[in-house]
Amino acid sequence: MHDAARPSVLGLDLSLTRAGIAVSSLDPQREAFCPSLLTHVGESGSQDATWDERCDRLVRQLKAVVGYIDAAIRVGADIRLGVIEGPSYGHAHMPGYYDRAGLWWPVYAALRSRRIPVATVTPDHRGKFICGVKPPPSDRGKRLVLDETRARWSTPRTTEIMNNPMRFIANHDQADALGLCEMGVLGAKWAVPWQVRRRHVENVALVTWPTVRGLDD
16 A cells, blocks of 8 residues: 555546556655555446345445545545546447446546546547557457556566566456556656556547646645
């Protein structure tokens, strides 16, 4: 978890089944932002669930996601930017889309109520930032996101920070959240410890970034 009051960026890949949550915080010695929290939370739903059961599941997930954010703040995370994956309108016809939208807005509102500036990133820009190409909408695409994220952290310059990416980055939802988080770090004009490539710069430039307090503020 966090040391005292370090500038931090939050990344959220929201879902009711498995929401990815990532925080990167400034490492003063490396002068770069490094992961300080990476996890996921959620539960499976049922197609036969009643409206009350769907509502209760949504509320539990909202409390869980916001609970991690508040816990990070309590132990010293100075979250200066939150990055959330925006809606995938092409999937609006799929089961669960309505429920996911019901989670997305309260989380967005919770960040605003905590005076955390929020940026939304399209699924395509997030995918291309991580992979260099648009991942296919399948298990193969999810695997590509996970593999590329682990590869980003499996270099000599990152070994001392994350010595086991295969274990630390457990699934594609965590990988998505970490990618969003690191887009935020670069969007705020801050440094990451891994090699920044053209795909990272190009996709960060396509996002509308809010005003963020500087590192000296």
